[in-house]
Amino acid sequence: MSSGKTVSFWISRGEGDRTEFKEYSTTITEGMVVLDAVHQIQAESAPDLACRWNCKAGKCGSCSAEVNGKPALMCMTRMNDLDLSQPVSIEPMKAFPRIRDLVTDVSWNYAVKERIKKFNPRAPDSPDGTWRMQQADVERAQEFRKCIECFLCQDVCHVLREHGRHDRFGGPRHFVYTAALEMHPLDTENRLKGLKDTDGIGYCNITKCCTKVCPEHITITDNAIIPLKERVADEFYDPLTKLFRIFKPKREPRR
Numbered sequence: 001m002s003s004g005k006t007v008s009f010w011i012s013r014g015e016g017d018r019t020e021f022k023e024y025s026t027t028i029t030e031g032m033v034v035l036d037a038v039h040q041i042q043a044e045s046a047p048d049l050a051c052r053w054n055c056k057a058g059k060c061g062s063c064s065a066e067v068n069g070k071p072a073l074m075c076m077t078r079m080n081d082l083d084l085s086q087p088v089s090i091e092p093m094k095a096f097p098r099i100r101d102l103v104t105d106v107s108w109n110y111a112v113k114e115r116i117k118k119f120n121p122r123a124p125d126s127p128d129g130t131w132r133m134q135q136a137d138v139e140r141a142q143e144f145r146k147c148i149e150c151f152l153c154q155d156v157c158h159v160l161r162e163h164g165r166h167d168r169f170g171g172p173r174h175f176v177y178t179a180a181l182e183m184h185p186l187d188t189e190n191r192l193k194g195l196k197d198t199d200g201i202g203y204c205n206i207t208k209c210c211t212k213v214c215p216e217h218i219t220i221t222d223n224a225i226i227p228l229k230e231r232v233a234d235e236f237y238d239p240l241t242k243l244f245r246i247f248k249p250k251r252e253p254r255r
Contacts, residue, residue: 004029007079008087009041011049015100022046023087028079034090035063035074038102050101058215061150065102066091071152071213093155106151112170116178116194121186137185144180144224146216147173153210153220159203170199172210172220179224182231192235201229 007028010021024041035053042049053063056075063074068082068089082088096104124131153172159165170178178195181187195201206229208221218224 005084007037007084009037010087010089011038011041011046011102012089012091013049013101014098016098019098021089028084030080032079033075034065034067034072034077034079034082034088037079037088038074038090050099050103052103059148061148061215064093064150064152064155066093066155071155073150073152073215076215093151095155095157095160096151108166109149109151109154109171109173112174112199113177115198116170116174116181117189117191119181119184119187120189122188131186133185137183141180141183143218144176144183146218147176148216149173150215152213152215156209156213157204158207158209159200165200165203168200169203170195170201172204172225174199175201175204175228176218176220176224179228182228192232195228196232196236201225201232204229 004027006025009024009026011024012019013022014020024045026037026040026044028037035051035056038049038051042051051063051074053075054060055062058073058076061073064071065074066072066089067074067077069091071093074090079088090102092098092102092104093106096106096108099105121131126132151173153176154160157171159169160171175195178191178199181189182191204225206221206226210225211218211220211222214220
């Protein structure tokens with residue numbers, strides 16, 4: 001593609017439920033990503049095309065969309081990795097309401113995050129008012145902090161995408177956020193009841209589709225969701241835990 005190649009695109013246009021695919025063509029050169037092509041189409045033939053973006057470096061999560069039916073960051077999807085013999089389709093994320101063209105309303109995600117209990121550290125364990133932690137404990141939760149909130153994992157999750165259970169399911173992004181808190185060695189909060197009742201972690205059947213689309217390569221299913229599901233099962237469904245709950249030591253309250 002060094003000399004340039006004309007490529008066709010089918011881009012979803014419209015507001016709310018009133019949508020249609022419109023065909024555009026533009027010249028693609030070596031090194032271009034899908035977001036480059038969208039910007040070029042805006043400049044050449046569709047100045048009113050709505051598209052959300054910011055850093056163009058795969059770190060802000062703004063340009064999430066569906067390219068050829070697969071949730072992806074447009075700024076990280078290279079044109080030379082796509083089959084250009086067919087028109088390239090670009091759609092907004094399907095798990096969230098469309099505002100216009102490629103822009104969706106993802107505000108629901110922030111409402112879900114707001115209801116999760118915040119970090120609540122135990123009292124300092126040294127005279128100088130500081131804490132002591134093992135490096136292994138620090139590293140265990142560090143992976144989850146790489147999340148850029150692109151919400152691609154939310155978009156690909158069948159519970160939200162296909163079944164629309166936004167009222168009963170928090171989604172993989174918020175399980176990652178909860179895991180970062182629950183696995184922090186200093187935290188004293190218990191979020192298991194919220195995971196079971198409000199965020200519906202039981203709906204997840206660990207297909208690992210969220211892990212596959214994560215641009216930060218967070219092992220969402222194995223390292224976050226499964227350990228949280230195990231904790232919920234131990235807390236609420238294990239008969240021995242129920243029998244001896246009265247003897248179970250409680251976390252130290254914050255002072």
